[in-house]
Amino acid sequence: MNSRFPMWLQTVYVAWSNLLAYRVNFFLLVIGPALVFFFVKFSLWSSIYEQQGNRELAGLSREAMLGYQAMVLIVSLLAQGHNSTRLAEDIRLGRITAYLIYPFSLFEFHASSFIALQSVQIITSSVVFLMAISLGLFTAINLVFVVKGLVLCFFVSLLWFLIQYCLGLLAFWLEQTWVMRVLFQIIAQFLSGSILPLEFFPQGLRDALMFSPFPYLTWVPAKTMLTGEGSIIYAVGILCFWIMVASLLARLIWNRGLRMYTGAGM
Amino acid sequence: MGSLQSLWKRDFIEKAAVKPLYLEVRRGEIIGLLGPNGAGKTTLMKMFTGIVVPTAGQLRVLGFEPAKRDLYFRQKIALVMGQKSQLWWDIPAMDSLQLLMRYYEIPKNLFLERVHYLASLLEVEPQLQVHIRKLSLGERMKLELMACLLHDPQIIFLDEPTIGLDLIAQRKIREFLLNYHRERGVTVILTSHYMADVTALCQRIVLVMNGEKHFDGPIRAFEGLMGQEKYVKFFFSQAQNEQHPLLIPWHPSFGNQGLEVELRVPEDKLKDVCAAILQNLPVTDFQTEKMPVERVMQELLSRTGA
Amino acid sequence: MLGTLKKYALIYREFFATCLAEATTYRMHFVLLIVMDLLFYATTLTTVDFIYQHVSAVGPWDRNQFMFFLAFLLTVDQLHMTFVSESFWVLSASIRNGDLDFLIIKPVNLYFLIFLRHIRPASMLLCFVTVFLLWHFGTKAGLGWVQFMLLPVLLILALLFLVSLEILISASMFWLVEGTGVNFFRMQLQQVSRWPDFVFYGLPRRFFTFVIPVLLIGNAPVQFLFSPFAFSSLLWMIGLTVVIWVLIERIWSKALRQYESASS
Numbered sequence: 001m002n003s004r005f006p007m008w009l010q011t012v013y014v015a016w017s018n019l020l021a022y023r024v025n026f027f028l029l030v031i032g033p034a035l036v037f038f039f040v041k042f043s044l045w046s047s048i049y050e051q052q053g054n055r056e057l058a059g060l061s062r063e064a065m066l067g068y069q070a071m072v073l074i075v076s077l078l079a080q081g082h083n084s085t086r087l088a089e090d091i092r093l094g095r096i097t098a099y100l101i102y103p104f105s106l107f108e109f110h111a112s113s114f115i116a117l118q119s120v121q122i123i124t125s126s127v128v129f130l131m132a133i134s135l136g137l138f139t140a141i142n143l144v145f146v147v148k149g150l151v152l153c154f155f156v157s158l159l160w161f162l163i164q165y166c167l168g169l170l171a172f173w174l175e176q177t178w179v180m181r182v183l184f185q186i187i188a189q190f191l192s193g194s195i196l197p198l199e200f201f202p203q204g205l206r207d208a209l210m211f212s213p214f215p216y217l218t219w220v221p222a223k224t225m226l227t228g229e230g231s232i233i234y235a236v237g238i239l240c241f242w243i244m245v246a247s248l249l250a251r252l253i254w255n256r257g258l259r260m261y262t263g264a265g266m
Numbered sequence: 267m268g269s270l271q272s273l274w275k276r277d278f279i280e281k282a283a284v285k286p287l288y289l290e291v292r293r294g295e296i297i298g299l300l301g302p303n304g305a306g307k308t309t310l311m312k313m314f315t316g317i318v319v320p321t322a323g324q325l326r327v328l329g330f331e332p333a334k335r336d337l338y339f340r341q342k343i344a345l346v347m348g349q350k351s352q353l354w355w356d357i358p359a360m361d362s363l364q365l366l367m368r369y370y371e372i373p374k375n376l377f378l379e380r381v382h383y384l385a386s387l388l389e390v391e392p393q394l395q396v397h398i399r400k401l402s403l404g405e406r407m408k409l410e411l412m413a414c415l416l417h418d419p420q421i422i423f424l425d426e427p428t429i430g431l432d433l434i435a436q437r438k439i440r441e442f443l444l445n446y447h448r449e450r451g452v453t454v455i456l457t458s459h460y461m462a463d464v465t466a467l468c469q470r471i472v473l474v475m476n477g478e479k480h481f482d483g484p485i486r487a488f489e490g491l492m493g494q495e496k497y498v499k500f501f502f503s504q505a506q507n508e509q510h511p512l513l514i515p516w517h518p519s520f521g522n523q524g525l526e527v528e529l530r531v532p533e534d535k536l537k538d539v540c541a542a543i544l545q546n547l548p549v550t551d552f553q554t555e556k557m558p559v560e561r562v563m564q565e566l567l568s569r570t571g572a
Numbered sequence: 573m574l575g576t577l578k579k580y581a582l583i584y585r586e587f588f589a590t591c592l593a594e595a596t597t598y599r600m601h602f603v604l605l606i607v608m609d610l611l612f613y614a615t616t617l618t619t620v621d622f623i624y625q626h627v628s629a630v631g632p633w634d635r636n637q638f639m640f641f642l643a644f645l646l647t648v649d650q651l652h653m654t655f656v657s658e659s660f661w662v663l664s665a666s667i668r669n670g671d672l673d674f675l676i677i678k679p680v681n682l683y684f685l686i687f688l689r690h691i692r693p694a695s696m697l698l699c700f701v702t703v704f705l706l707w708h709f710g711t712k713a714g715l716g717w718v719q720f721m722l723l724p725v726l727l728i729l730a731l732l733f734l735v736s737l738e739i740l741i742s743a744s745m746f747w748l749v750e751g752t753g754v755n756f757f758r759m760q761l762q763q764v765s766r767w768p769d770f771v772f773y774g775l776p777r778r779f780f781t782f783v784i785p786v787l788l789i790g791n792a793p794v795q796f797l798f799s800p801f802a803f804s805s806l807l808w809m810i811g812l813t814v815v816i817w818v819l820i821e822r823i824w825s826k827a828l829r830q831y832e833s834a835s836s
Contacts, residue, residue, distance in 0.1 A: 025750050025752060028753030028754070029752065029753055029756050033759075036763060037763070040763060043767075043773065043776065044767060044771050046773070047630070047631065048623070051627070051631065052627055173600070174598075174604075175598050179604040179605055179608050182608055186608065186612050187615075195615075196619055200622045200623065200625070202622075202625075315676075316676065316677065317677065318832070319828075319829045319831075335682075338679075340677055340678060340679035341679040343677060345677055354590060354594070356593075357590055357597070361589065364586055365583070365587070367586075368585075368586045369583060371579055397597070
């Protein structure tokens with residue numbers, strides 16, 4: 001285990017300089033969309049609440065709603081930045097053959113790029129967090145709640161990485177995996193409460209959703225950071241369950257995919 | 267036929283990819299652009315076709331200025347790049363060819379005639395209906411050639427058309443090009459890494475190094491740059507003395523611990539020298555150099571330090 | 573003139589045939605594209621529907637008007653996905669890998685070759701859904717037959733405006749070389765355009781109406797449909813389309829001079 005550490009470190013380092021080399025692209029691909037998404041929702045809810053004379057909607061005040069949307073932005077930056085475009089490309093162009101020979105596995109390689117991205121995103125989201133505070137988007141900040149939320153974000157990011165990893169592995173079967181990624185993005189954004197907080201959903205749908213991993217991706221961590229509601233142990237437990245499911249799934253897909261991998265493009 | 271005159275293209279880091287260069291090509295000529303990697307051959311080809319715009323100088327191809335991308339100009343030229351494909355990966359070649367028929371406004375019956383003519387010359391008729399991604403590189407290259415010749419261009423630019431192909435496929439493509447040139451009298455400008463391409467096809471050679479022209483003339487003169495000498499290589503059954511009087515006058519370079527030697531012998535003395543060596547030394551095998559042009563290039567490269 | 577039209581019509585037919593041939597090769601992809609679009613429509617409409625369960629109006633619009641606005645934009649999006657979207661992604665790749673070379677030397681209009689080359693037959697099928705949505709919410713929002721007659725023209729104007737804007741923006745790919753970021757930027761603009769302009773205030777609203785005028789795409793035609801006297805932003809949109817094409821001509825000729833062509 002000890003001897004593997006330098007390999008990881010070096011790979012993280014390479015991935016890191018790669019991110020910084022394409023700064024403009026990185027901004028446009030990862031940070032920009034999150035900011036625009038927030039901008040649109042902020043404008044929308046501001047104008048809706050203004051028209052409603054700032055009354056509560058679905059039990060949420062104007063402040064609670066805007067604070068929630070700001071937290072969604074933080075969670076998405078912190079835990080949902082990773083995507084597997086690169087993995088899919090590696091598979092399709094036959095570049096994974098190299099990793100079948102290296103003493104460093106493909107999973108380890110992509111996990112290190114994930115770590116590199118996360119380290120950058122911790123900085124970006126901290127900056128955004130401070131800016132949100134200075135703009136007065138949060139009426140009250142409770143440090144304990146925020147720490148609880150950050151713990152959840154850590155597990156969410158792991159789950160997100162594994163889901164993306166599975167989606168990337170689909171490149172063994174699909175010529176283009178971007179459709180699957182966009183599909184997941186559309187579903188996750190809607191069902192996790194990124195667009196509308198789950199309070200706006202009909203009760204029945206909301207209850208049903210709690211059996212899926214989706215609310216735990218955004219709604220639960222954002223709520224935790226704001227209000228500290230709900231048991232964090234329970235939420236972590238649920239997330240760990242889904243992480244296990246996703247990692248088993250990743251293993252299964254990888255084994256299946258490798259069997260039919262022809263080494264195209266070699 | 268117009269001339270390709272002094273032109274100059276500046277690179278991103280202010281490094282000139284092509285320095286001032288004068289070149290004139292006559293109608294029906296086949297010329298070979300030679301040079302090491304990064305010499306500026308491909309940049310030249312891209313300027314000739316109007317893909318890249320020269321920053322200075324004058325360039326006329328078929329009387330047009332390529333950078334203006336005149337519609338009629340584009341109808342008269344063709345470009346094949348050995349490293350890139352213009353055929354669609356996921357559909358049969360015939361579908362891509364039909365698209366080209368529309369691009370170049372080729373009448374349907376003429377199109378079918380050309381397809382038949384070219385496909386039988388290149389022996390790819392069965393491959394026309396196969397998805398490109400399922401073809402071998404050699405077959406794909408033949409179809410690429412076909413795609414570029416469909417509209418009967420007056421001038422053809424071939425950028426390393428045989429790269430990556432095996433020897434048989436290379437030879438087939440060369441033969442086809444020679445035949446096609448003989449029948450249609452088109453102008454061909456070719457770059458290649460394989461000397462065999464150049465010696466088989468080109469009447470004239472232009473050597474480009476570091477964006478500069480180092481030689482321009484008939485292929486015979488190019489070979490003659492080194493004097494009328496030939497390389498002969500002998501293999502011995504036992505190691506030879508490096509000072510052997512039979513070998514020493516001919517600039518010997520020994521290899522394999524004296525078991526091999528390479529000599530540079532003037533053509534008129536070749537017969538005598540070889541006879542003497544074969545008689546007096548334990549020769550197991552010998553051969554004369556097959557690709558002198560390659561040698562000349564190597565020599566020129568080492569001289570200029572390029 | 574007629575000859576040229578015929579030439580381009582024939583080329584376009586070939587475009588369609590090749591895209592269809594390609595689409596049938598990857599059936600799974602074909603199905604997934606349809607599922608993706610349907611989910612996108614569903615979540616977009618549901619989001620607004622959920623909001624209207626808690627409020628009776630957003631700005632001056634009731635539920636049906638807002639839904640019609642979304643139906644209009646989803647139709648623009650569907651046309652965009654069908655006829656141009658793919659080409660923008662291919663453009664960014666072909667600038668990077670040098671495949672653009674082959675297009676530049678073809679005796680065909682370059683914009684035509686670049687932006688209309690790739691058609692997605694899967695998205696085309698969804699016109700049944702979008703037409704239904706337009707009809708359904710249009711009737712509910714009280715549109716008359718004159719407005720329905722105008723609808724196709726307005727849809728085309730909106731699409732034309734959006735695509736022109738995007739062509740102008742994508743010239744920047746030649747300088748950036750890595751054009752994926754520019755494509756993501758385009759998608760962010762589309763996201764902004766999917767909301768009524770009265771949602772935005774102050775500087776952002778002026779910015780997205782005058783500088784990068786994406787808010788016009790849906791708002792100008794739909795507001796005109798709701799009240800025929802509100803035609804000023806529609807005229808502004810049409811005028812801007814012309815201005816944008818003048819800019820495209822200028823900037824693209826610079827961009828092409830900039831094109832380095834990836835070395836082989």
